[in-house]
Amino acid sequence: MKFIFGIVGLLLTGLVANAQLKLPAGFKAVTVLSDFGSVRHIAVAPNGVVFIHLGKLKDGKGIYRLQDTNGDGKPDKIFAFGDFPGTGMAIRDGYLYASSDEEVFRYKLDADAKVVNPTHPEKIVTGLLARGEHQPKAITLDYSGNLYVNIGAYSNACQLQDRTKGSPGQMPCPILDSAGGIWQFKDDVPNQTYGDDHRYATGLRNVVGLDWNRQTNTLFVMQHGRDQLSYLYPQYWNDKQSAELPAECMYELHKGSNCGYPYIFYDQFQHKQVLGPEYGGDGKKEPSEHYQDPILAFPGHLAPDGLLFYTGDQFPARYKNGAFIAFHGSWNRAPEPQQGFYVVFVPFENGKPTGKWEVFADNFAGGPDKMSPSKAEHRPCGLAQGPDGSIYVTDDNRNGGVWKISYHK
């Protein structure tokens, strides 16, 4: 009987997967969780137990532990904890790290990846600004005891009056002292907050996808570029140009990196940094101060919400040490058609992107007529790698879930 259920289950999951995600030959996606909730970021323990963080509480809880004990690919033991919604979710050295929009907590895990004290996590970081716009605190960790937290700028381009025609850019931008960058904290010291020593990189508008690259031993981030060039400055950009600009940029960060927000943005067609229009730019003028260049530039507004360096052995060799990026899908291309709603793969060689990238998993939206943020059936957000070398992709739509993508020869 169990066997028959198993077969039916396999058939069902196979059908669901094949009907939705389009993948390269040899790859298969199975639905781990569907119609569940707004699943933001995800982390997988060494024993394969999955933790997800929800953007909105479900039954009063924000974090769900998913365990598949019978190996059918579906979680049969689900445990909910954490009374705060949020985005950040990461595991390092026996601890689960989770962020609300103001704080970062950690929970001790036992050898079975069970949460030792689900009601009393340690508060590692506290008091971070959350002012609505770009407030999710995406996190990652390195392998030498540091936690990295994105604090997004609570503004589009640091205008005196946000997103308002004719309002000038503030010089210097006062947001940057406490947001618009990546902050670095010790991963085991309680109650850390702002302080000069903690700011790791600045001039980043908002980062949701970030990951530590073990090959280069550096932090890589995906910036969400600014919005509304043609709306705010129709004299310099038309809607078509504004749909593509600015580039969504990948940066390799080091302590002290400054990527130039809000004073500049990167124009991927001119291959250069241009001065922001709020600071005297006209789409061509270059800034007098040169900021750090992106290591790779993607089309505008695709909204990179997940970044994962692949270190597994399951996928073909060309994927090793390359980057997967979950592009949530655009909204700021209107009235031009929206784009994204896919996971791309960026091949790396010797710690550098080769310059090319390709769509890896497509059709999250569910068809060309659903390529809009409100109509898309699914919007990819978080990425994680499992111990077997499969990768997980989350969907943070209201009724989102989780897929597991594996490679079979």
Next chain:
Amino acid sequence: MKTLLLSSALAFGFMSLTSKSVAPTQSSIKASITRGKQVYLQQCLACHQVDASGVPNMNPPLIKTKQVLGDRTALIKIVLNGLRGVDIDGDSYNGVMAPHPDLTDQEIADVLTYVRHSFGNKASAVTAAQVRMVRAKNKPAN
């Protein structure tokens, strides 16, 4: 009889005059919708989207929400003063809407009339006179 007729005619004339200034005619509403669509394309579409369906968690939809269909004064104030964060039916939207005091009374009336007659919405028109009254008493939050 003559007096009665005259006073009825006067009363009728007066009524149609007042009704003209309070409730616009079908043809004036139609013209307002046409003009309002142009305002929508320039001012609203970038965030609220072509079909007014908005962006989940960021920019609220303008489809059958209580803000769109409800009190006109509150709605006019949203356009004049902008908005930072709103909850609709248990979903929060964190996008930032710029204030639009630069739009004329007529433009605000037109765009709101357009929105209240489009995307499946059905609600009364908004007139320039109403916008003028709200603007006169309006004190922006900041």
